[in-house]
Amino acid sequence: xxxxxxxxxxxxxxxxxxxxxxxxxxxxxxxxxxxxxxxxxxxxxxxxxxxxxxxxxxxxxxxxxxxxxxxxxxxxxxxxxxxxxxxxxxxxxxxxxxxxxxxxxxxxxxx
Amino acid sequence: xxxxxxxxxxxxxxxxxxxxxxxxxxxxxxxxxxxxxxxxxxxxxxxxxxxxxxxxxxxxxxxxxxxxxxxxxxxxxxxxxxxxxxxxxxxxxxxxxxxxxxxxxxxxxxxxxx
Numbered sequence: 001x002x003x004x005x006x007x008x009x010x011x012x013x014x015x016x017x018x019x020x021x022x023x024x025x026x027x028x029x030x031x032x033x034x035x036x037x038x039x040x041x042x043x044x045x046x047x048x049x050x051x052x053x054x055x056x057x058x059x060x061x062x063x064x065x066x067x068x069x070x071x072x073x074x075x076x077x078x079x080x081x082x083x084x085x086x087x088x089x090x091x092x093x094x095x096x097x098x099x100x101x102x103x104x105x106x107x108x109x110x111x
Numbered sequence: 112x113x114x115x116x117x118x119x120x121x122x123x124x125x126x127x128x129x130x131x132x133x134x135x136x137x138x139x140x141x142x143x144x145x146x147x148x149x150x151x152x153x154x155x156x157x158x159x160x161x162x163x164x165x166x167x168x169x170x171x172x173x174x175x176x177x178x179x180x181x182x183x184x185x186x187x188x189x190x191x192x193x194x195x196x197x198x199x200x201x202x203x204x205x206x207x208x209x210x211x212x213x214x215x216x217x218x219x220x221x222x223x224x225x
Binding site for chain 2: 040041044058100
């Protein structure tokens with residue numbers, strides 16, 4: 001859906017560099033989420049947010065930070081990228097009805 | 112916290128056959144169970160969901176059943192077609208930490224052979 005966009009679609013970075021993945025939604029959804037997808041693990045929750053300035057850790061949050069200064073944006077930052085963070089990252093948003101809508105994903109490779 | 116297990120990890124069927132994917136969850140407080148379909152290189156998309164006050168829900172060729180007592184739910188696809196080939200994810204809601212969020216199973220890769 002055009003209402004939730006992620007950028008960039010593809011990113012190659014070096015070990016130790018900081019990298020930020022962007023997520024923007026146009027529906028004014030309260031809830032936003034970051035998941036990573038790895039073969040054999042499905043979608044694992046990194047961070048989530050219930051509203052602007054309210055964020056909390058998911059099951060695999062080590063090495064990541066998030067911010068949410070505006071309702072529509074939820075950037076994910078890898079403070080010092082490691083090879084184990086090579087993955088596909090999906091952002092999602094949800095209104096009051098619980099159903100998630102996912103962005104198109106960012107494929108991140110750490111070399 | 113919530114834990115979701117999904118089986119099988121791969122499933123191969125002939126066109127026209129039925130396919131069943133099963134999930135179990137651990138948190139008895141979970142009350143929302145969606146299923147997502149992900150085609151190769153694309154985003155997961157919601158195909159059907161069920162809430163804890165309903166035992167079964169159908170939408171054309173797909174159906175989901177929920178057994179709250181046993182804490183398991185299943186996706187049923189009838190009259191499978193090649194375009195049903197994809198990875199399917201189940202999920203269960205988790206309210207730990209005060210926020211409702213989804214915990215996903217590891218996925219099932221469904222292959223439908225013509």
